[in-house]
Amino acid sequence: MTESPNHSVYFVPGLQRGLRVLEILGAAAGPMSLSEIGRAMELSRSSAFRLIYTLRHMDFIKEAEQKNTYTLGARVLNLGFAYLNQQPVTSISRPYLAALRDKIEVSTHLSVLEGEEVLYLGSHQARSGFVSNMATGTRTQAYASAIGWCLLSDLSDEELSLFCEDLDMVAFTDHTPTTFEALKVRVQAVREAGYVFSQGFRDPGGSSVAVPVRDNSGNVVACVNISGPDSGFDFDRVDTFYVPETKAAALKISRELGYAGPA
Amino acid sequence: MTESPNHSVYFVPGLQRGLRVLEILGAAAGPMSLSEIGRAMELSRSSAFRLIYTLRHMDFIKEAEQKNTYTLGARVLNLGFAYLNQQPVTSISRPYLAALRDKIEVSTHLSVLEGEEVLYLGSHQARSGFVSNMATGTRTQAYASAIGWCLLSDLSDEELSLFCEDLDMVAFTDHTPTTFEALKVRVQAVREAGYVFSQGFRDPGGSSVAVPVRDNSGNVVACVNISGPDSGFDFDRVDTFYVPETKAAALKISRELGYAGPA
DNA sequence: CAAAAGCGTTTTACATGCAAAACAAACTTG
DNA sequence: CAAGTTTGTTTTGCATGTAAAACGCTTTTG
Numbered sequence: 001m002t003e004s005p006n007h008s009v010y011f012v013p014g015l016q017r018g019l020r021v022l023e024i025l026g027a028a029a030g031p032m033s034l035s036e037i038g039r040a041m042e043l044s045r046s047s048a049f050r051l052i053y054t055l056r057h058m059d060f061i062k063e064a065e066q067k068n069t070y071t072l073g074a075r076v077l078n079l080g081f082a083y084l085n086q087q088p089v090t091s092i093s094r095p096y097l098a099a100l101r102d103k104i105e106v107s108t109h110l111s112v113l114e115g116e117e118v119l120y121l122g123s124h125q126a127r128s129g130f131v132s133n134m135a136t137g138t139r140t141q142a143y144a145s146a147i148g149w150c151l152l153s154d155l156s157d158e159e160l161s162l163f164c165e166d167l168d169m170v171a172f173t174d175h176t177p178t179t180f181e182a183l184k185v186r187v188q189a190v191r192e193a194g195y196v197f198s199q200g201f202r203d204p205g206g207s208s209v210a211v212p213v214r215d216n217s218g219n220v221v222a223c224v225n226i227s228g229p230d231s232g233f234d235f236d237r238v239d240t241f242y243v244p245e246t247k248a249a250a251l252k253i254s255r256e257l258g259y260a261g262p263a
Numbered sequence: 264m265t266e267s268p269n270h271s272v273y274f275v276p277g278l279q280r281g282l283r284v285l286e287i288l289g290a291a292a293g294p295m296s297l298s299e300i301g302r303a304m305e306l307s308r309s310s311a312f313r314l315i316y317t318l319r320h321m322d323f324i325k326e327a328e329q330k331n332t333y334t335l336g337a338r339v340l341n342l343g344f345a346y347l348n349q350q351p352v353t354s355i356s357r358p359y360l361a362a363l364r365d366k367i368e369v370s371t372h373l374s375v376l377e378g379e380e381v382l383y384l385g386s387h388q389a390r391s392g393f394v395s396n397m398a399t400g401t402r403t404q405a406y407a408s409a410i411g412w413c414l415l416s417d418l419s420d421e422e423l424s425l426f427c428e429d430l431d432m433v434a435f436t437d438h439t440p441t442t443f444e445a446l447k448v449r450v451q452a453v454r455e456a457g458y459v460f461s462q463g464f465r466d467p468g469g470s471s472v473a474v475p476v477r478d479n480s481g482n483v484v485a486c487v488n489i490s491g492p493d494s495g496f497d498f499d500r501v502d503t504f505y506v507p508e509t510k511a512a513a514l515k516i517s518r519e520l521g522y523a524g525p526a
Numbered sequence: 527c528a529a530a531a532g533c534g535t536t537t538t539a540c541a542t543g544c545a546a547a548a549c550a551a552a553c554t555t556g
Numbered sequence: 557c558a559a560g561t562t563t564g565t566t567t568t569g570c571a572t573g574t575a576a577a578a579c580g581c582t583t584t585t586g
Contacts, residue, residue, distance in 0.1 A: 009536095010316040013574075014543075015281035026345030034564065044545050048341065049565070053273040058282060068564070072346040080343015081400035083335040114337045124388075125361065137344030138400075181278030237457045251511060272566095277573075291556075297534065307575050331534070451536070 006031065016040065022060060022076065031064035031071045046228025047059040066120050080137070087112070088093050089213065089222045095252045097124045097224065104242060106228040108249075110213075112221065113151040116141050116167060127230060143169055143175050143183055146198035147225050151211040152183075153190040154220035160184060175201040195243055207233045209242050211250040224250040281302065281314050284322060285339065285521050294327035294334045343400070350375070352476065352485045353384050356516045360387045360487065363512040365503060368493040371512075373476075375412040375484065377428060383406050389491060406432055406446055409461035410488050413473040415446075416453040417483035423447060438464040458506055462493065470496045474506050474513040479521025487513040 023034060024040050034038070038048035052070060055061040062073040084090050089110065097108040101124040110122045117139040142148030143164070151161060164180040175198070177183040190212070192195050201209045210225035226246050234241070251263050270380040287303050288295060295303070301311035315333060318324045325336040347353050353374065364387040373385045380402040405411030415423060419458070427443040438461070440446040453459050454476070462470045473488035487511055497504070515526050 008320075009573090010313050011320070012277040012281060012313050014275040014573085015314065015317050016277060016321060018278035018281070019323060022342055023345075026342050026349075035562075045544060046566085050273050050275050050544080051278060054275045054278050057271075057274070058279060060282060071349060072342065074346065074382055076339075076342040077382070077400050079285055079289050079335065079339040080346075081341050081398075083337065083343075084284075084400075086289075086334060093532095095278075114329070119337055119340070135344075137340050137347075147507075178424050245569075246317035250512040259472075272543095298532080308534075309536085309577095311576055313574080492544085 031069035059137040146196040149186045150223040214254045214259040294332035407466040409459040412449045413486040477517045479523040
């Protein structure tokens with residue numbers, strides 16, 4: 001995975017490798033044995049033993065039903081949810097996203113930009129229709145989705161150019177921008193309209209409306225979006241209902257974050 | 264917090280302390296500085312520096328707006344959700360919990376026993392009424408809630424006695440059992456009825472129906488429960504509607520887990 | 527405004543975490 | 557069923573991570 005720049009005197013190798021053990025166990029399909037973990041990390045079994053010993057005694061990993069195999073322990077959950085709950089936008093937006101879901105009867109989501117990726121912080125699933133797989137904690141490439149364009153709409157052209165630099169943009173659908181210029185056009189459209197409506201931009205058969213959320217300094221810090229299968233979308237009411245309602249919810253959240261600028 | 268039995272030759276102190284840094288940052292109200300972290304862990308600043316240096320370069324923590332203060336980084340989310348998604352019962356139960364929520368129009372939850380605690384793995388909120396605060400990842404004391412009694416209903420009296428041993432049971436409400444014998448009565452009731460209906464057992468003004476979920480070996484591995492404010496509960500239909508529907512959902516999940524026993 | 531206290535960082539002698547080798551037990555396998 | 561592999565675990569000498577002390581720097585404070 002990520003190759004480690006070990007060559008710093010300040011690095012704590014034990015910590016680095018222990019966390020990699022957790023990530024490997026997290027990415028694994030099932031329980032792993034000591035040897036498997038050691039092999040996956042190109043580490044001697046004796047070292048793997050010490051890491052596992054430590055993690056096990058701290059309850060960060062636990063032995064699976066099958067002896068001598070390990071899975072992630074429940075203690076890692078605390079870390080993840082601590083992070084979620086520390087993001088102010090998560091808790092602030094929750095009631096608004098739920099209300100929006102109830103009003104327009106389509107799934108609603110909150111996301112932020114994390115590096116090159118869109119990170120989903122929370123979802124409120126529609127009651128009916130098929131359930132979107134955009135669960136909390138999921139990540140997608142920012143350049144490839146309408147939500148990503150929303151979150152990037154705050155960047156200047158220079159920053160956007162920088163963002164694209166070490167990015168190999170592959171086309172998921174015909175709508176995916178694969179060059180900086182193409183992406184710039186999408187982002188510019190968001191800047192002007194204040195929202196994106198997309199139909200099949202990322203997933204064929206799925207439609208979405210995305211609106212940026214701003215904080216007290218006016219920066220885009222998150223994105224509210226609604227999404228559902230084309231079958232559940234009333235396309236005649238996009239402009240008159242979905243967009244204004246989503247914009248209104250995003251603005252309410254922005255206001256709670258201290259945003260004082262224009263709607 | 265948890266005092267560490269350092270005195271093992273196999274312990275990797277760097278890993279242990281690095282994880283404690285993450286937990287301390289997770290429990291903290293806001294960003295912390297290097298010195299604050301060092302003080303919280305009774306660690307020299309130089310050691311704290313090395314841990315923070317490592318965690319920062321791995322994106323497990325990140326610098327906050329204020330210079331030289333740190334918060335949890337988004338990378339910890341991966342660990343938490345990897346754990347959630349690895350629990351088979353989480354994904355299996357999701358559609359059933361959603362369907363149950365839609366049918367009975369009350370919030371539904373899934374939980375498991377983790378040590379002494381009930382750990383909530385997933386929730387599906389009711390559309391109307393007040394939103395329960397039982398968010399995913401939350402923990403509560405098992406002895407003190409109807410859900411806990413459900414999850415404990417698989418334990419023999421001896422195991423239950425062991426469970427109570429180093430547990431100081433304090434009364435949250437008049438219904439909270441504060442002795443082993445009192446708890447045994449509650450658990451026995453679940454064993455016989457196969458469900459618990461509770462009204463104000465843990466939270467005054469809140470009602471709940473909880474039903475155990477079993478796996479292929481017949482063991483209780485999780486608990487399905489519905490809950491809502493008394494105002495949203497139709498008490499006349501508890502026996503004729505809520506209980507049978509919740510039991511049916513729990514049984515469907517149990518069947519998917521390979522449970523072959525009687526309903 | 528100077529002294530003092532606090533901060534993040536760097537250095538360095540020393541203690542100690544680490545990986546290779548050795549070990550015993552549990553599997554394969556010809 | 558015995559030779560050979562692979563497993564989890566223990567040992568041990570050497571390399572290396574570590575904490576105290578030292579270092580600038582900023583922020584209090586009298």
